Amino acid sequence: MTIPVVSMENISFAYEEKTILENVNLEIPRGAFMGLVGPNGGGKTTLIKLILGLQQPNQGSIRILNQPVRQFRNWNKLGFVSQKANAFNRGFPATVFEVVSMGLTAKVGYLKFLTKKHKEKIMQAIDQVGMLEYARENVGNLSGGQQQRVFIARSLVNEPELLILDEPTVGVDQENVKRFYDLLHQLNEERGITLLLVTHDTGIMTEHATDLVCLNKTLHFHGEPEVYTSLSGEDLSRIYGHPVNIVTHNH
Amino acid sequence: MLADFLQYDFLRHTFLTGILIGIIAPLLGTFIVVRRLSLIADALSHVTLAGIAFGMMMEKKFAVTFLTPFYSGMAFSVLGSILIEKLRGVYKAYQELAIPIIMSGGVGLSVIFISVADGFNTDLFNYLFGSVSAVSQNDFLLILVISIIIVGVVALFYKELFTLSFDEEHATVSGLHAKRIHLLFIVLTALVIAASIRIVGVLLVSALMTLPVAASMRLAKGFKQMMFLSVIFGELAVMIGLISGYYLSIPPGGTIVMVSIVILLLSIGIKKLRPNLSKVRESE
Ligand SMILES: Nc1ncnc2c1ncn2[C@@H]1O[C@H](COP(=O)(O)OP(=O)(O)OP(=O)(O)O)[C@@H](O)[C@H]1O
Ligand SMILES: [Mg+2]
Numbered sequence: 001m002t003i004p005v006v007s008m009e010n011i012s013f014a015y016e017e018k019t020i021l022e023n024v025n026l027e028i029p030r031g032a033f034m035g036l037v038g039p040n041g042g043g044k045t046t047l048i049k050l051i052l053g054l055q056q057p058n059q060g061s062i063r064i065l066n067q068p069v070r071q072f073r074n075w076n077k078l079g080f081v082s083q084k085a086n087a088f089n090r091g092f093p094a095t096v097f098e099v100v101s102m103g104l105t106a107k108v109g110y111l112k113f114l115t116k117k118h119k120e121k122i123m124q125a126i127d128q129v130g131m132l133e134y135a136r137e138n139v140g141n142l143s144g145g146q147q148q149r150v151f152i153a154r155s156l157v158n159e160p161e162l163l164i165l166d167e168p169t170v171g172v173d174q175e176n177v178k179r180f181y182d183l184l185h186q187l188n189e190e191r192g193i194t195l196l197l198v199t200h201d202t203g204i205m206t207e208h209a210t211d212l213v214c215l216n217k218t219l220h221f222h223g224e225p226e227v228y229t230s231l232s233g234e235d236l237s238r239i240y241g242h243p244v245n246i247v248t249h250n251h
Numbered sequence: 252m253l254a255d256f257l258q259y260d261f262l263r264h265t266f267l268t269g270i271l272i273g274i275i276a277p278l279l280g281t282f283i284v285v286r287r288l289s290l291i292a293d294a295l296s297h298v299t300l301a302g303i304a305f306g307m308m309m310e311k312k313f314a315v316t317f318l319t320p321f322y323s324g325m326a327f328s329v330l331g332s333i334l335i336e337k338l339r340g341v342y343k344a345y346q347e348l349a350i351p352i353i354m355s356g357g358v359g360l361s362v363i364f365i366s367v368a369d370g371f372n373t374d375l376f377n378y379l380f381g382s383v384s385a386v387s388q389n390d391f392l393l394i395l396v397i398s399i400i401i402v403g404v405v406a407l408f409y410k411e412l413f414t415l416s417f418d419e420e421h422a423t424v425s426g427l428h429a430k431r432i433h434l435l436f437i438v439l440t441a442l443v444i445a446a447s448i449r450i451v452g453v454l455l456v457s458a459l460m461t462l463p464v465a466a467s468m469r470l471a472k473g474f475k476q477m478m479f480l481s482v483i484f485g486e487l488a489v490m491i492g493l494i495s496g497y498y499l500s501i502p503p504g505g506t507i508v509m510v511s512i513v514i515l516l517l518s519i520g521i522k523k524l525r526p527n528l529s530k531v532r533e534s535e
Binding site for chain 2: 052054073075076078080082084088089091092093094095097098099101102103104105106107108110111113114136137138154
């Protein structure tokens with residue numbers, strides 16, 4: 001068996017006294033397209049922060065690419081598009097090219113400049129997300145969906161092995177959401193990038209994801225998305241603590 | 252018109268210093284504006300005033316001459332900047348609180364030092380509103396060194412400063428040392444402010460850092476272009492402001508800021524015209 005990209009063992013985490021995560025065991029297999037769902041405040045963003053090393057667990061161990069997270073230094077192998085990514089300062093005068101180039105800042109390192117080769121890579125990443133014709137436009141003038149593509153390109157430019165997206169399609173219209181998932185699908189299938197995607201849209205997960213995880217303090221479900229959507233309303237309200245409706249998409 | 256500036260030593264030093272601060276103030280100003288920290292420049296200029304007043308007091312009351320107000324102003328400014336960065340760490344959710352704390356501290360100290368130093372005098376007036384005749388050769392040389400350092404550091408750390416200004420969380424995740432770079436940046440800002448104060452004055456120095464940026468922001472595509480335009484606007488404002496201030500016997504702080512505002516208004520006007528211009532070009 002290949003080594004998982006992320007493996008979390010017995011993780012617990014609390015902000016001060018408030019326990020957010022309890023005994024979470026999770027492996028993200030290489031090449032997976034994992035959907036992460038759960039109620040608001042269920043700890044999804046917190047789980048991601050633990051993976052990214054922004055918070056340390058109170059208990060348990062996390063390994064990233066087979067290294068303990070504390071010793072992990074190769075952060076550009078992980079791409080991250082935050083829940084707040086499109087809450088950036090829209091008046092910030094940066095072109096698409098400039099934003100994507102920021103993905104390389106840490107990788108290139110201090111006191112070094114971007115070379116021609118880096119610039120080609122930046123253009124490639126912009127091309128991959130289909131934004132080439134906007135490369136010289138200010139990112140603040142783009143639509144929400146286009147901006148999300150730019151932020152994905154900023155991660156792709158590092159050729160990450162794992163791409164983490166925290167509710168990337170909030171505020172993106174239905175048509176563009178579909179194109180967005182097609183892009184993710186393509187990155188996963190063709191480039192073999194492992195994906196961890198937080199979403200409230202379980203319907204679309206059945207179409208694209210290989211694994212689905214439901215988190216509300218602890219892991220309540222881990223399996224195929226089809227199984228999750230076939231759960232009865234009672235099962236789900238047990239997980240969520242309140243009644244829920246499943247959104248299904250029939251394309 | 253430039254004849255006097257080339258002929259008299261003191262004017263020449265002022266003029267050359269003007270060229271330098273016309274570059275460095277808007278250069279750092281671009282980062283300050285996009286990080287929404289415009290008021291930090293004001294806070295630091297008031298701390299610098301406290302340092303200047305401290306230097307004057309030492310001169311007058313204790314006959315300490317090696318510590319000129321210019322140097323003590325610079326020292327206070329740098330210390331103040333480090334303090335602001337620390338306070339921003341303490342009040343994480345209310346980072347802007349650091350600004351009024353430092354600003355009022357600066358004004359409070361200034362009042363005390365000024366009154367101990369026997370109150371208001373023309374020197375102080377020059378520090379508040381700028382002066383065309385205040386730059387000595389030594390001051391100029393120090394400002395030259397500071398300018399070289401600032402342009403060098405901004406060039407070397409451009410991508411880090413830019414990346415952090417745009418999205419601090421993402422920058423931190425990718426492994427940048429946000430704290431150290433912020434500290435470096437704010438110390439540079441303190442140096443620019445102290446260097447600019449002789450010409451533009453305490454009360455108006457933040458304008459030279461922000462107004463050219465505000466003007467170029469409306470016109471530029473992308474960050475580099477905005478930086479470049481800001482420096483051009485800043486340079487224009489300083490040159491026109493210095494020369495007209497000298498001939499009209501007005502402190503240059505006032506004229507420089509007024510020129511900056513005219514540039515800003517023009518850029519707003521041009522922006523309104525430009526959509527039509529580009530349409531014309533397309534139909535050709
Ligand atoms: N910085 C913080 N300090 C204290 N508590 C926090 C902090 N960040 C989050 N929390 C708490 O942790 C809990 C989990 O938050 P988290 O952001 O992980 O939820 P989430 O599953 O991502 O929710 P959503 O679907 O709304 O994004 C929430 O109850 C929240 O109040
Ligand atoms: Mg969240």
